[in-house]
Amino acid sequence: MPVFLDAGGSRISIVANLEYAWQWSGKNINAFLEYYRNGYGVMGDSYTLVDLPVALTDRLARSQLFNTGRDYLATGGRLEVTALLQLMPVLVLNAN
Numbered sequence: 001m002p003v004f005l006d007a008g009g010s011r012i013s014i015v016a017n018l019e020y021a022w023q024w025s026g027k028n029i030n031a032f033l034e035y036y037r038n039g040y041g042v043m044g045d046s047y048t049l050v051d052l053p054v055a056l057t058d059r060l061a062r063s064q065l066f067n068t069g070r071d072y073l074a075t076g077g078r079l080e081v082t083a084l085l086q087l088m089p090v091l092v093l094n095a096n
Contacts, residue, residue, distance in 0.1 A: 015035070017033070031078075036074070
């Protein structure tokens with residue numbers, strides 16, 4: 001989603017997701033791979049509030065964003081053991 005800034009320019013945030021579902025031994029299984037790009041996020045090792053850009057901290061304070069990094073990768077799955085019990089491991093990595 002592009003956001004056009006008052007001072008000119010733009011920031012783009014996107015989410016791309018691949019998902020696949022199948023059955024194995026009569027159990028429902030689902031796996032996914034996801035990429036998230038935060039157009040306001042920062043690259044590098046410094047994620048303290050003092051070092052973050054004002055545009056990012058303003059959006060964090062308004063709950064418009066929920067992370068500070070720029071690129072994230074996630075993978076995970078779901079195994080439906082029973083109708084009421086599901087196992088869902090997830091791994092989220094900061095790609096910067």
